[in-house]
Amino acid sequence: MSRVYNRVALIGLGLIASSIAHAVKWKDLAGEVVGHARSRETRETALEIGLVSEVFETAAEAVKDADLVVLCVPVGAMADVAAEVAPHLAPGATVTDVGSVKQAVIEAVGQHLPEGVHFIPGHPLAGTEHSGPRSGFATLFVNRWWLLTPPEGTDPEAVQRLRSFIEAMGANVDQMEAGHHDLVLAVTSHTPHLIAYTMVGVADHLRRVTHEEVIKYSASGFRDFTRIAASDPTMWRDVFLTNKDATLDILGRFTEELFVLQRAIRMGDGDALFDYFTRTRAIRRGIIEAGQDTDAPDFGRGAPKSDA
Amino acid sequence: MSRVYNRVALIGLGLIASSIAHAVKWKDLAGEVVGHARSRETRETALEIGLVSEVFETAAEAVKDADLVVLCVPVGAMADVAAEVAPHLAPGATVTDVGSVKQAVIEAVGQHLPEGVHFIPGHPLAGTEHSGPRSGFATLFVNRWWLLTPPEGTDPEAVQRLRSFIEAMGANVDQMEAGHHDLVLAVTSHTPHLIAYTMVGVADHLRRVTHEEVIKYSASGFRDFTRIAASDPTMWRDVFLTNKDATLDILGRFTEELFVLQRAIRMGDGDALFDYFTRTRAIRRGIIEAGQDTDAPDFGRGAPKSDA
Numbered sequence: 014m015s016r017v018y019n020r021v022a023l024i025g026l027g028l029i030a031s032s033i034a035h036a037v038k039w040k041d042l043a044g045e046v047v048g049h050a051r052s053r054e055t056r057e058t059a060l061e062i063g064l065v066s067e068v069f070e071t072a073a074e075a076v077k078d079a080d081l082v083v084l085c086v087p088v089g090a091m092a093d094v095a096a097e098v099a100p101h102l103a104p105g106a107t108v109t110d111v112g113s114v115k116q117a118v119i120e121a122v123g124q125h126l127p128e129g130v131h132f133i134p135g136h137p138l139a140g141t142e143h144s145g146p147r148s149g150f151a152t153l154f155v156n157r158w159w160l161l162t163p164p165e166g167t168d169p170e171a172v173q174r175l176r177s178f179i180e181a182m183g184a185n186v187d188q189m190e191a192g193h194h195d196l197v198l199a200v201t202s203h204t205p206h207l208i209a210y211t212m213v214g215v216a217d218h219l220r221r222v223t224h225e226e227v228i229k230y231s232a233s234g235f236r237d238f239t240r241i242a243a244s245d246p247t248m249w250r251d252v253f254l255t256n257k258d259a260t261l262d263i264l265g266r267f268t269e270e271l272f273v274l275q276r277a278i279r280m281g282d283g284d285a286l287f288d289y290f291t292r293t294r295a296i297r298r299g300i301i302e303a304g305q306d307t308d309a310p311d312f313g314r315g316a317p318k319s320d321a
Numbered sequence: 322m323s324r325v326y327n328r329v330a331l332i333g334l335g336l337i338a339s340s341i342a343h344a345v346k347w348k349d350l351a352g353e354v355v356g357h358a359r360s361r362e363t364r365e366t367a368l369e370i371g372l373v374s375e376v377f378e379t380a381a382e383a384v385k386d387a388d389l390v391v392l393c394v395p396v397g398a399m400a401d402v403a404a405e406v407a408p409h410l411a412p413g414a415t416v417t418d419v420g421s422v423k424q425a426v427i428e429a430v431g432q433h434l435p436e437g438v439h440f441i442p443g444h445p446l447a448g449t450e451h452s453g454p455r456s457g458f459a460t461l462f463v464n465r466w467w468l469l470t471p472p473e474g475t476d477p478e479a480v481q482r483l484r485s486f487i488e489a490m491g492a493n494v495d496q497m498e499a500g501h502h503d504l505v506l507a508v509t510s511h512t513p514h515l516i517a518y519t520m521v522g523v524a525d526h527l528r529r530v531t532h533e534e535v536i537k538y539s540a541s542g543f544r545d546f547t548r549i550a551a552s553d554p555t556m557w558r559d560v561f562l563t564n565k566d567a568t569l570d571i572l573g574r575f576t577e578e579l580f581v582l583q584r585a586i587r588m589g590d591g592d593a594l595f596d597y598f599t600r601t602r603a604i605r606r607g608i609i610e611a612g613q614d615t616d617a618p619d620f621g622r623g624a625p626k627s628d629a
Contacts, residue, residue: 089591138538138540139540142605157540158537158538158540160538187537196530197530197534197535197538198538200523200524200527200530200535200543201524201534201535201538201539201542201543202538202542202543203542204520204523205520205542205543205545205546206542207579207582207583207586208516208520208579209542210582210597210598210601211575211578211579211582212512212513212516212575213601213604213605214578214597214600214601215508215512215571215574215575215578216508216509216604217600217601217604218574218578219508219571219574222504222505222508224604224607226505226509227505227508227509227604228604228607228608228611229466229495229611230446230466230468230505230506230509230510231509231608231611232446232447232465232466234509234510234511234513234514234517234549235508235509235510235513236608237513237545237546237548237549238513238545239601239604239605239608240545240605241542241545242598242601242602242604242605243601243602243605243606244598244602246594246595246598246599246602247595249594249598250591250594250595250598251591253585253586253594254586254589254591254594257586257587257589260586261583261586261587263523263527264579264583264586266523266526266527267519267520267523268576268579270519270522270523270526271515271516271519271572271576274515274518274519275569275572277561278515278561278562278565278568278569278572279565279569281562281565283397283558283559283562286554286557286558286561286562287554287555287558289518289522290518290550290552290554290557290558291554292522292525293518293521293522293525293547293550293551294550294551294552294554296521296524296525296532296535296536296547296550297450297521297547297548297550297551298551299532299536300536300539300544300547303536303537303539
């Protein structure tokens, strides 16, 4: 793979940034990767494990001479970072981000960037429940979607160059309008995360069921919720604060729907429950066919193979 | 492993029964395994793939001479099956079941069984989103919990014999009171399943987000919900109808809690959100430490390994 950028600057060095760093090295996509993180410990770790060739104490220093700047900080920190780096960006540089919300990032970042810099907001739909500079790995983005929401009038060549970079890391790129992105993600990610956090919170509060029992018997469904609810608290706080309208909209639909099922349970309406559960099963098949999950049974994960 | 029973009769030949059949063969736990399923197709499949040495058209025939009878039918079908097999049970036989709800099964089954038969209700906390006679595998129960809720006065020797059988399949056995079981499972399994079904239903209904997009971008959290919501509709209908009180109790707590978080989003209370999400993260660690899941990142499941 030929190099797509000369110098990539990663602002923030958590899970996504460290995965980008690994992927760039794996595919040789840039001349060099430099970075900045607010915490000294993170900066030292990044150097120690060779994530980047150079780290800087300030984001302003880190972006100098970079032709690609990737903002990998929580959505709530985007505005400050953008204001800080704006005067130091190289003319013609591309600035992108990896935030889970796009309208708020465009408002926060767009206003600060100078003419001649290409701002192409992005969102990789990839992650794990781990965070920090040691959590990244080169294949995080392979076969995952990476959504771009370039505002109207963005230079097509700059977009194409960023797409090549992302696709070379193994991801599939789709472009859409920022508001649509935020609604789609409210359905597929933000509301499911809030619900998972809530269910785990309920289990934690419950006094008649001991904490130990909830953990012991988690394999029966609850475990998958705890995985989702173990994601980075700062990131998720910012997602809900900045994608408020879409999340509240979907939450409203969710509680309506939940009340319908709750009523069916209370009234003993087995037919309604059966029909509902049959419909939702079909969606699962669609996801497997779309290659976004495997059909392999997962609830027995970690069980040793039989010698039968 | 020495054989624990002479003749095991499996009533119902779905995921759990077929996994028991494989595990019994794997560990040589019984002289023979016979079975019954209502559908001719299932019976033919069970013979064809060698799950059982003999299948019977009626449950009554299947239980003859069996010293262990395992009722592997949906909870709602337990009463009829128990009434049918009761006159044909061998004296001293043990009858157990694998239903996800225990109080309702005890009411449904207990009344029919004759004196001299040991009824020991059970519930393996294991499963996948697949069903049917071809979905079973020998290691399904390895390192999973299998809960027993023997009523007071149950013969301790019969309980010990069943425990040995279950433990030989690789499971860990716990005993508890049936009502407590139903509450614990309402928290760790039944309510999470209902919530997952609901969220998948919401996504399916949403008209502004296309069905295709929900499926395409499911890796961002929603995917784990669809896995849970793909489980057998009949089984889950019966769970909610028969564990109604505990499920409604936990659902009430869930919506209360959800409204607290929803209000925090609406009011922009970032501190409340952050604190909540930090607490739930700790529960995840407990589950990993308890050996009920691995710490390996899972959201990138199916991604090929890098050669980096």
